[in-house]
Amino acid sequence: MVRSLRLFEICKSYGPVKALSCVSLEVPQGRFTCLLGPSGCGKTTLLRTIAGLEKPDSGRIFLGSREITGLSPSARGFGVVFQSYALFPNLTARENIAYGLGSRGLNPRKIQLRVLEMLDLVGLKGEADRYPSQLSGGQQQRVALARALAPAPDLLLLDEPLSALDAKVRMNLRRELRNLQERLGITTVMVTHDQEEALSIADEVVVMKDGQIMQKGSPLEIYDRPANPFVADFVGAINFLEDEGRVTAIRPEHVRVFPEGKPGFQAEVREIEFRGASCRLVLGSGKTRLVADVPASLLKEKGIGHGCPVRIDLPPEHCISFDSVPAGA
Amino acid sequence: MKGNHRPLGTDELCQAVLAGIFLALLVLFVFAPLSELFFKAFSGGDDGLSGFGRFAGTLSDPALRRSFWNSLWVSMTSSSIACGAALLTVLSLYKTRMPGKPLVRGLALLPLFAPTMMHGIALVYLFGNKGLVTGLGWNIGLYGPKGIVLAEILYVFPQAFLILSAALEISDRRLYEAAETLGAGTLKRFWTVTLPGLRYALLNAFFSGFTLSFTDFGAPKVVGGNFNVLATDIYKQVIGQQNLSMGAVIGLLLLGPAVAAFLAERAVSGLHSATVSSNTVPVFPSKNPLAEFFALSWCSLVGILSLSVVGAVLVAALVKVWPYDLRLTLDHFLFRNVAGYGLESYKNSLFISAVTAILGTAAAFGGAYLVEKTKSPRPIREAARFLALLPLALPGLVIGLSYIFLFNRPAFEFPGGFSLKNPLHVLYGTPWILVAANIVHFFSVPFLTAVTAMRRLDPAFESVSATLGVPLLKTFRRVTLPLCFPALLEIGSYFFVNAMVTISAVVFLYPPSFKPAALAIVNMEDAGDIAPAAAMSVLLLVTNIAVRAAYGLLAQRVKKKSELWLGKERKEVAAA
Numbered sequence: 070m071v072r073s074l075r076l077f078e079i080c081k082s083y084g085p086v087k088a089l090s091c092v093s094l095e096v097p098q099g100r101f102t103c104l105l106g107p108s109g110c111g112k113t114t115l116l117r118t119i120a121g122l123e124k125p126d127s128g129r130i131f132l133g134s135r136e137i138t139g140l141s142p143s144a145r146g147f148g149v150v151f152q153s154y155a156l157f158p159n160l161t162a163r164e165n166i167a168y169g170l171g172s173r174g175l176n177p178r179k180i181q182l183r184v185l186e187m188l189d190l191v192g193l194k195g196e197a198d199r200y201p202s203q204l205s206g207g208q209q210q211r212v213a214l215a216r217a218l219a220p221a222p223d224l225l226l227l228d229e230p231l232s233a234l235d236a237k238v239r240m241n242l243r244r245e246l247r248n249l250q251e252r253l254g255i256t257t258v259m260v261t262h263d264q265e266e267a268l269s270i271a272d273e274v275v276v277m278k279d280g281q282i283m284q285k286g287s288p289l290e291i292y293d294r295p296a297n298p299f300v301a302d303f304v305g306a307i308n309f310l311e312d313e314g315r316v317t318a319i320r321p322e323h324v325r326v327f328p329e330g331k332p333g334f335q336a337e338v339r340e341i342e343f344r345g346a347s348c349r350l351v352l353g354s355g356k357t358r359l360v361a362d363v364p365a366s367l368l369k370e371k372g373i374g375h376g377c378p379v380r381i382d383l384p385p386e387h388c389i390s391f392d393s394v395p396a397g398a
Numbered sequence: 399m400k401g402n403h404r405p406l407g408t409d410e411l412c413q414a415v416l417a418g419i420f421l422a423l424l425v426l427f428v429f430a431p432l433s434e435l436f437f438k439a440f441s442g443g444d445d446g447l448s449g450f451g452r453f454a455g456t457l458s459d460p461a462l463r464r465s466f467w468n469s470l471w472v473s474m475t476s477s478s479i480a481c482g483a484a485l486l487t488v489l490s491l492y493k494t495r496m497p498g499k500p501l502v503r504g505l506a507l508l509p510l511f512a513p514t515m516m517h518g519i520a521l522v523y524l525f526g527n528k529g530l531v532t533g534l535g536w537n538i539g540l541y542g543p544k545g546i547v548l549a550e551i552l553y554v555f556p557q558a559f560l561i562l563s564a565a566l567e568i569s570d571r572r573l574y575e576a577a578e579t580l581g582a583g584t585l586k587r588f589w590t591v592t593l594p595g596l597r598y599a600l601l602n603a604f605f606s607g608f609t610l611s612f613t614d615f616g617a618p619k620v621v622g623g624n625f626n627v628l629a630t631d632i633y634k635q636v637i638g639q640q641n642l643s644m645g646a647v648i649g650l651l652l653l654g655p656a657v658a659a660f661l662a663e664r665a666v667s668g669l670h671s672a673t674v675s676s677n678t679v680p681v682f683p684s685k686n687p688l689a690e691f692f693a694l695s696w697c698s699l700v701g702i703l704s705l706s707v708v709g710a711v712l713v714a715a716l717v718k719v720w721p722y723d724l725r726l727t728l729d730h731f732l733f734r735n736v737a738g739y740g741l742e743s744y745k746n747s748l749f750i751s752a753v754t755a756i757l758g759t760a761a762a763f764g765g766a767y768l769v770e771k772t773k774s775p776r777p778i779r780e781a782a783r784f785l786a787l788l789p790l791a792l793p794g795l796v797i798g799l800s801y802i803f804l805f806n807r808p809a810f811e812f813p814g815g816f817s818l819k820n821p822l823h824v825l826y827g828t829p830w831i832l833v834a835a836n837i838v839h840f841f842s843v844p845f846l847t848a849v850t851a852m853r854r855l856d857p858a859f860e861s862v863s864a865t866l867g868v869p870l871l872k873t874f875r876r877v878t879l880p881l882c883f884p885a886l887l888e889i890g891s892y893f894f895v896n897a898m899v900t901i902s903a904v905v906f907l908y909p910p911s912f913k914p915a916a917l918a919i920v921n922m923e924d925a926g927d928i929a930p931a932a933a934m935s936v937l938l939l940v941t942n943i944a945v946r947a948a949y950g951l952l953a954q955r956v957k958k959k960s961e962l963w964l965g966k967e968r969k970e971v972a973a974a
Contacts, residue, residue, distance in 0.1 A: 149865040155861070
């Protein structure tokens with residue numbers, strides 16, 4: 070039975086502000102989908118609408134063949150992890166995880182078994198009787214995840230679950246989250262504003278802006294073939310070159326840089342930013358400005374330094390054409 | 399298959415109904431009595447004059463005008479002096495390393511637990527015709543404006559002290575450090591950092607103090623002499639001459655400046671709220687012997703004054719016949735042969751205060767939860783919020799008066815011979831009308847306390863509850879209530895302490911067979927039984943201090959218990 074989540078023309082306004090304008094979306098079953106966009110793009114509103122915490126002004130939502138538009142959050146029974154985790158501070162990890170199980174008519178022994186199972190799943194067996202304030206940020210995050218997963222929901226919804234964590238913990242948890250999702254095969258929707266996070270974790274990325282979906286596709290599609298200048302600019306770094314009304318865009322790592330003497334456009338090195346394995350060069354030719362990422366070793370080998378004249382090649386297979394540059398770029 | 403198909407929003411419907419009930423109660427007990435008061439003030443009476451005509455006539459009455467101006471300048475004077483004194487005390491406590499701070503704090507707040515008549519009685523024993531100080535040869539001419547101003551200062555001081563210390567508690571060390579690194583000296587730091595931060599609190603304290611003394615009735619009753627103020631006028635009109643519509647007009651006059659002060663305070667605090675952030679770093683004052691000397695001298699003076707007030711009342715209660723027979727006795731605590739029912743009235747007060755505390759806490763806390771945390775329709779929540787804060791602007795006398803008008807009315811007649819029985823009429827003449835008036839009179843501060851406590855909780859708790867399919871009531875019981883328990887205790891003790899000492903709202907409402915203790919004090923004082931009146935004041939004071947102490951102990955225990963789950967979180971907030 071196909072149990073994908075489908076949204077049809079969901080609209081939602083707060084007074085004069087349109088949070089969602091006619092959003093239609095299909096979230097495939099068993100996949101990890103990321104809603105990506107800048108703050109205020111409507112991604113969290115969309116997630117809360119799916120959870121039933123916001124009522125759309127219009128539009129319909131289906132889970133499989135069943136319409137769930139009018140159902141209350143509890144009737145939908147989706148697992149949600151909130152940005153703040155919202156763990157109950159006066160309950161232990163165990164009690165937090167058991168919180169949603171009591172109302173499902175399970176007997177106490179079954180509840181305890183399920184809680185142990187969940188603690189095991191997130192690797193917190195030893196911390197069962199600690200209060201949230203006695204756990205680290207990453208551990209709190211896992212308790213929140215276990216609490217959301219305990220009632221075995223059809224759908225897992227994550228609202229910026231990693232944003233409050235340190236960079237290192239975030240990387241580890243990101244991988245764990247993905248492993249967990251694959252193991253359980255649970256359909257998952259995650260909201261994030263971090264494009265790197267979205268690209269690395271998701272099967273499907275939905276890029277949003279101003280309450281509308283700008284593009285939907287696999288991370289590779291989004292990165293290599295952005296449908297519009299906004300997506301190109303928001304996901305990863307990119308150069309926009311205007312020439313006679315046509316706009317060509319190219320990612321910095323695709324720009325090829327040679328020492329003087331080779332064929333190609335002429336430019337000079339204006340800034341060098343050392344980034345460990347690679348270097349980011351800011352190149353200029355007259356008014357045109359171009360960013361290129363090159364291996365750090367290349368600079369040494371070819372003797373390229375600050376102020377050096379260089380030649381540039383833009384491989385046509387990596388060039389993307391648009392009719393405009395994004396606003397503010 | 400776990401999709402339990404519940405019909406759309408059963409829980410939400412339930413929340414909306416509960417919020418609707420809360421709003422209906424507020425309309426019934428806050429809005430309806432007030433509208434009845436307005437109606438009474440403007441409607442035509444038996445004298446054949448139209449409402450507005452009589453209203454204008456009353457306003458041009460020279461005696462009433464005099465009372466109005468008297469009230470106005472007396473309140474301004476006492477509020478200014480009390481705020482100045484409170485400012486000096488608060489600065490001593492928070493800006494110096496003076497010793498004995500907890501003692502000073504306790505003494506400064508002591509008058510809060512006594513009925514306002516007690517301040518009057520103390521002044522009579524110190525400065526009255528046969529007073530201690532007068533006997534030493536210094537007659538200040540107590541009865542009249544001087545006495546009222548002195549008594550009101552005693553009454554307003556602890557309130558101003560509370561407001562100002564709340565403001566200084568949140569002052570941020572980083573501002574002082576910034577000022578210091580920029581080379582600002584001590585005096586400049588005071589002018590540029592301390593005072594601007596206090597400006598709004600000072601205005602707030604002044605307005606609150608003004609409203610309190612403008613509408614206070616206890617102190618002018620005891621030491622006012624022939625000096626008339628509005629609060630005593632209204633009492634004379636309603637109780638003395640049974641002139642209810644005149645009382646209504648004076649009630650509106652009382653309401654005017656109180657509402658103006660309330661609005662001014664709201665406007666000022668609305669402008670200011672932005673500087674309070676959760677990550678302020680507390681200030682530790684540096685050593686300064688000169689400042690400490692002045693601070694200690696001033697605070698000693700305040701402490702001695704506070705103690706001498708309580709001491710005077712204690713002496714009054716314990717001495718046989720002042721100033722002729724100075725032997726000590728406990729006779730006055732037996733309340734034999736005195737007006738006002740004696741010990742019976744003390745029991746009545748205990749009952750009323752306990753019931754007020756229980757029902758009031760339930761109403762304030764439950765109401766705040768419904769307004770803050772549920773998904774009931776916005777207009778209901780906003781209307782409820784407004785009506786819950788309205789009593790802050792209502793003087794007790796006005797509440798009492800409007801309650802007579804509404805509750806005493808057996809039925810509402812509508813044009814066309816159609817009439818409706820007044821369901822509230824059954825409360826009239828029972829102790830329950832006193833409970834209702836007390837809850838409304840003191841409702842706003844506990845409501846705000848509860849709202850503040852709830853706003854500190856993660857708003858996602860209710861969403862978690864909803865997505866996990868847990869009824870909101872269970873989350874309220876298992877999470878919200880335990881986390882807000884300290885606020886709950888605070889609210890309960892606030893209701894109790896205030897209900898024990900209040901007279902303004904209940905003076906018009908008590909049934910003859912059920913007199914509260916504060917009223918008994920007024921009656922005894924009226925009949926010249928001053929020593930028993932002092933004894934009763936002492937009894938109330940001791941009861942309130944005991945309740946407050948019990949609250950303190952309980953709060954300490956709860957705090958210890960909750961440190962387990964709050965300790966680290968607090969540290970995180972401080973570090974963030």
